Amino acid sequence: MGSRLVVVGGGAAGMSAASAARRTDPALEIVVLEASGYAAYGLCGIPYYLAGSVTSADDLVAYPPTFFRDRRRIDLRLHTSVSHIDPERRHVTVSQDGHERRLGYGSLIVTTGGRPVRPPLPGLDDERVFTIRTLEDAISLRCLLDAGRVGSVLVVGGGYIGLEMAEALAERGAAVTVVEAENQVMPNLDSPVAALVEQEVRRRGVDLRLRTMLHGAERIGDQLAVRVGTQRLVVDAVVLATGVRAASSLAADVGAKTDDTGALLVDSAMRTSLPDVFAAGDCVAPHHRVLGRPAFVPLGPAANKMGRVAGIAAAGGSATFPGVVGTAVVKVFDLAVARTGLTLAEALAEGLPAVATDALGKSRAKYYPGSGPVHVRLVHTNDGRLLGAQVVGVGDGVAKRIDVVAVALQAGLSVADLVAADLSYAPPYAPVYEPVLLAAQAADALATQPDSPVAA
Amino acid sequence: MGSRLVVVGGGAAGMSAASAARRTDPALEIVVLEASGYAAYGLCGIPYYLAGSVTSADDLVAYPPTFFRDRRRIDLRLHTSVSHIDPERRHVTVSQDGHERRLGYGSLIVTTGGRPVRPPLPGLDDERVFTIRTLEDAISLRCLLDAGRVGSVLVVGGGYIGLEMAEALAERGAAVTVVEAENQVMPNLDSPVAALVEQEVRRRGVDLRLRTMLHGAERIGDQLAVRVGTQRLVVDAVVLATGVRAASSLAADVGAKTDDTGALLVDSAMRTSLPDVFAAGDCVAPHHRVLGRPAFVPLGPAANKMGRVAGIAAAGGSATFPGVVGTAVVKVFDLAVARTGLTLAEALAEGLPAVATDALGKSRAKYYPGSGPVHVRLVHTNDGRLLGAQVVGVGDGVAKRIDVVAVALQAGLSVADLVAADLSYAPPYAPVYEPVLLAAQAADALATQPDSPVAA
Numbered sequence: 001m002g003s004r005l006v007v008v009g010g011g012a013a014g015m016s017a018a019s020a021a022r023r024t025d026p027a028l029e030i031v032v033l034e035a036s037g038y039a040a041y042g043l044c045g046i047p048y049y050l051a052g053s054v055t056s057a058d059d060l061v062a063y064p065p066t067f068f069r070d071r072r073r074i075d076l077r078l079h080t081s082v083s084h085i086d087p088e089r090r091h092v093t094v095s096q097d098g099h100e101r102r103l104g105y106g107s108l109i110v111t112t113g114g115r116p117v118r119p120p121l122p123g124l125d126d127e128r129v130f131t132i133r134t135l136e137d138a139i140s141l142r143c144l145l146d147a148g149r150v151g152s153v154l155v156v157g158g159g160y161i162g163l164e165m166a167e168a169l170a171e172r173g174a175a176v177t178v179v180e181a182e183n184q185v186m187p188n189l190d191s192p193v194a195a196l197v198e199q200e201v202r203r204r205g206v207d208l209r210l211r212t213m214l215h216g217a218e219r220i221g222d223q224l225a226v227r228v229g230t231q232r233l234v235v236d237a238v239v240l241a242t243g244v245r246a247a248s249s250l251a252a253d254v255g256a257k258t259d260d261t262g263a264l265l266v267d268s269a270m271r272t273s274l275p276d277v278f279a280a281g282d283c284v285a286p287h288h289r290v291l292g293r294p295a296f297v298p299l300g301p302a303a304n305k306m307g308r309v310a311g312i313a314a315a316g317g318s319a320t321f322p323g324v325v326g327t328a329v330v331k332v333f334d335l336a337v338a339r340t341g342l343t344l345a346e347a348l349a350e351g352l353p354a355v356a357t358d359a360l361g362k363s364r365a366k367y368y369p370g371s372g373p374v375h376v377r378l379v380h381t382n383d384g385r386l387l388g389a390q391v392v393g394v395g396d397g398v399a400k401r402i403d404v405v406a407v408a409l410q411a412g413l414s415v416a417d418l419v420a421a422d423l424s425y426a427p428p429y430a431p432v433y434e435p436v437l438l439a440a441q442a443a444d445a446l447a448t449q450p451d452s453p454v455a456a
Numbered sequence: 457m458g459s460r461l462v463v464v465g466g467g468a469a470g471m472s473a474a475s476a477a478r479r480t481d482p483a484l485e486i487v488v489l490e491a492s493g494y495a496a497y498g499l500c501g502i503p504y505y506l507a508g509s510v511t512s513a514d515d516l517v518a519y520p521p522t523f524f525r526d527r528r529r530i531d532l533r534l535h536t537s538v539s540h541i542d543p544e545r546r547h548v549t550v551s552q553d554g555h556e557r558r559l560g561y562g563s564l565i566v567t568t569g570g571r572p573v574r575p576p577l578p579g580l581d582d583e584r585v586f587t588i589r590t591l592e593d594a595i596s597l598r599c600l601l602d603a604g605r606v607g608s609v610l611v612v613g614g615g616y617i618g619l620e621m622a623e624a625l626a627e628r629g630a631a632v633t634v635v636e637a638e639n640q641v642m643p644n645l646d647s648p649v650a651a652l653v654e655q656e657v658r659r660r661g662v663d664l665r666l667r668t669m670l671h672g673a674e675r676i677g678d679q680l681a682v683r684v685g686t687q688r689l690v691v692d693a694v695v696l697a698t699g700v701r702a703a704s705s706l707a708a709d710v711g712a713k714t715d716d717t718g719a720l721l722v723d724s725a726m727r728t729s730l731p732d733v734f735a736a737g738d739c740v741a742p743h744h745r746v747l748g749r750p751a752f753v754p755l756g757p758a759a760n761k762m763g764r765v766a767g768i769a770a771a772g773g774s775a776t777f778p779g780v781v782g783t784a785v786v787k788v789f790d791l792a793v794a795r796t797g798l799t800l801a802e803a804l805a806e807g808l809p810a811v812a813t814d815a816l817g818k819s820r821a822k823y824y825p826g827s828g829p830v831h832v833r834l835v836h837t838n839d840g841r842l843l844g845a846q847v848v849g850v851g852d853g854v855a856k857r858i859d860v861v862a863v864a865l866q867a868g869l870s871v872a873d874l875v876a877a878d879l880s881y882a883p884p885y886a887p888v889y890e891p892v893l894l895a896a897q898a899a900d901a902l903a904t905q906p907d908s909p910v911a912a
Contacts, residue, residue, distance in 0.1 A: 012888065042821065042823075042883070042888060044821075044881070044882060044883055044888070045821060045823055045824070045883050048823070048824060048883055048884075053824070053825050054823045054824070059823040060823060062888075289878075299881070300881050300888055301878070301879065301880075301881045301888060301890070302878065304888060304889075305876065321876070322876045323876075323878075324878045325878045326878070327878045327879060327880045328880060328881075328882075329880035329881065329882045329885055329886075330882055331882060331884045331885070336884075336885065338880055340878070340880070363852075365498065365500075365501060367498075367501055367504070367510045367515040367516060368501070368504060368509070368510070369509050395852050396819075396851050396852040396853040396856075396884075396885050397852040397853065397855065397856050398885075399853065399856070399880045399882065399885035399886055400852075400853050400855070400856025400857055400859065400860065400880075400885075400886075401856055401859075402880050403856065403857075403859075403860045403877070403879045403880055404856065404859045404860060404863050406877065406878050406879060406880070407860050407863040407864055407867070407869070407877055407879075408863050408867070410867075410869070410873070410876070410877060410878065411863070411864070411867030411868075411869055411873075412867075413863070413866070413867055417866070417867075420761065420777070420778045420779075420866070421859070421862065421863055421866060422745075422757070422758065422779075422780045422781045422782070422783045422796070422862050422866065423757065423783060423859045423862060423863075424757075424783045424784060424785035424794055424796070424855045424856075424858050424859055424862070425500070425755070425756050425757045425784075425785065426500060426784075426785045426786055426787060426855065427498070427500055427501050427504055428504075428787045428792075428852075429785055429787070429792065429852050429854075429855035429856075430785075430855055430856075432468065432498060432500070432518075432756050432757060432760060433760075434757070
């Protein structure tokens with residue numbers, strides 16, 4: 001019993017943890033308990049499955065359950081949930097097929113992920129109201145779409161998930177309304193950058209309403225009457241995309257320490273404050289390298305990396321997770337929208353003497369077909385410390401441009417260092433005046449003339 | 457006279473230098489002498505101009521001459537060549553309209569660029585034999601193409617310029633033969649990576665002949681009979697792409713120090729060994745950060761950066777050029793082919809204890825439309841020091857993936873650091889198992905198990 005590793009949750013973090021544990025200790029008994037009917041699925045692929053560009057939900061599954069069972073000797077149990085951890089007696093309470101029983105562990109990895117925030121409003125407990133957080137949710141909505149029964153839809157929340165959903169539903173021909181309580185979309189971008197995204201969303205026919213709240217929904221036959229702001233709309237479906245919190249209660253309820261957002265706190269080997277209990281993925285607030293403290297930034301690649309470290313450490317190996325810098329990219333219609341590090345708003349809220357420098361460049365040489373605008377915002381201190389970046393523009397190069405700044409942040413490079421970066425150039429892929437370098441030059445000029453007026 | 461800045465050459469480096477000098481000293485007299493009829497042109501755009509995707513040669517010019525004359529008060533003189541520098545009396549000998557005269561300088565910037573290597577073979581001094589190094593060369597070849605007079609062509613040299621030319625000519629419908637003396641294309645790639653490029657070139661119908669030399673050409677009416685290897689071919693044109701050397705003789709002939717390839721040696725402010733004579737661009741061997749010494753790597757972005765530093769320094773300002781890591785990307789039909797740092801062959805030739813780790817990944821999530829293979833090779837020491845990378849695959853993301861490694865090299869990150877890089881992920885732009893990180897993980901596993909057998 002002492003050598004059994006139990007993993008709670010079979011998503012990206014959980015299956016990465018189990019796989020890394022297997023590589024670390026070929027003899028270890030490894031059990032993964034997953035509440036849904038799917039493991040190793042890509043939540044990030046759901047918008048493309050709904051839009052129809054991905055045919056089957058099975059395509060979103062990285063490996064089938066048999067792969068883990070047969071090839072990696074991982075005892076993966078689907079439709080199996082965990083209701084309690086007893087950290088003193090080292091067992092979990094497992095529910096499967098209506099039966100509860102106890103399962104002992106030598107070490108435990110909690111990868112319970114995120115849970116959608118559901119506004120406490122009347123009428124939202126309806127099968128036409130969706131929170132897209134599991135493949136099962138997505139399959140239900142896709143069935144409605146395939147049946148031609150979603151002519152109009154309300155998306156609640158203008159964050160990146162809300163906008164991905166808006167795009168997917170618009171591509172299926174639905175009339176889409178998005179309501180966002182704040183005065184900009186994507187709260188993790190600075191407002192001038194978010195304005196570029198809003199422009200694109202509206203250009204593509206989405207009815208975007210800022211500073212507008214949902215007040216409730218009411219079923220009328222096959223439709224829902226919703227109250228948004230001062231208006232009443234009738235739609236075929238509602239999608240809630242009002243944020244995600246760490247699903248940490250299983251561990252937190254028995255004493256695991258959390259940050260003020262409720263996400264689990266861990267050390268660099270992904271150990272929680274409970275003995276032999278590790279955690280990884282969206283239920284964790286990992287170390288943020290720019291902030292220098294834990295932060296809740298639930299994103300897939302970090303979930304995989306944290307899972308790997310937790311798996312190695314829980315199996316007795318040695319590994320550390322050095323933290324995140326908060327890099328993310330999302331496709332919003334024809335724009336790629338990316339960020340890393342801190343926004344200006346985040347940096348100022350942190351008390352840092354931050355400014356932002358914007359540059360507008362091209363994705364390719366101006367004469368090369370398909371060249372389009374790329375907007376780069378660098379966030380930095382007055383004396384040239386790099387704090388973050390936002391990049392919005394056309395083409396696959398945006399995602400990788402943000403990665404250039406992500407690596408620079410990880411390495412502690414200054415804006416002056418970034419000016420000297422030896423980045424690749426060829427007319428089909430970049431202009432000779434690379435937008436990231438244009439922004440770095442402008443930021444460096446600001447930093448070396450600290451008395452000049454600074455536009456933020 | 458003492459305050460006049462003279463720039464020899466109006467290409468990327470020269471015009472960057474002149475512009476930076478103007479910003480540094482608004483009162484300085486600045487004269488740029490350019491032998492051809494164009495300034496600030498993009499040599500890298502020539503293949504796309506020949507292919508027809510860029511309509512006019514004027515599109516390759518970043519700014520027209522009037523922009524420099526009127527907006528930047530730079531005395532740009534086209535069709536004006538320099539035959540001699542007198543570093544003691546501080547003047548250059550200028551030829552314009554058949555007249556020679558002297559022009560004094562307070563400081564001088566040499567941006568004479570590269571010169572194509574012409575094999576010393578019979579019959580190559582023919583108007584149907586092209587070395588594509590000036591816009592004028594390109595315009596002549598394009599006229600022949602537009603007139604439908606290039607049904608078949610021989611490209612001599614399988615380096616990146618030869619392959620870009622092969623693609624451009626094939627897109628115009630020409631039957632293209634490429635001969636390369638070595639046993640692989642692109643000598644700046646390791647052979648397993650070059651093999652992927654060869655496959656693509658052949659797949660697209662180019663008759664690629666390795667280990668094959670050109671022995672000479674002979675005019676037969678409107679065609680050329682060429683001897684390649686043991687065969688005789690008859691073609692409508694020959695394009696020589698047999699390498700580039702630094703066009704350094706103007707400065708070297710009067711004592712400026714060069715490296716063993718003939719490229720000018722400079723300090724970090726781009727000063728040559730001659731007093732008040734600076735140099736920038738393809739005529740220079742800049743500091744190579746990975747090699748830790750000067751190296752001749754003639755590429756556009758570095759030319760711009762060096763020009764900017766030379767211009768600031770020559771105008772009395774303060775700037776330094778910290779060097780290159782040798783980053784480059786080229787499009788070869790449907791593949792993007794990129795490199796940075798050292799290849800395995802280069803690292804071994806340098807005496808470094810280097811190995812290579814290869815990983816094959818995807819450009820996008822495997823389920824996302826348009827996802828294609830991306831091959832990543834990392835070159836590193838046995839103990840995990842990063843030395844370089846090569847990336848070959850589909851899509852714009854390849855160019856920016858190499859930039860991730862370029863920044864990591866600049867910052868001195870290890871392969872273990874690269875494993876932890878917080879790179880962006882979304883299904884349209886990257887798979888959750890990012891190919892660069894897959895390669896870094898494999899390289900790190902090698903580095904932490906130094907006794908295991910190592911495949912290079």
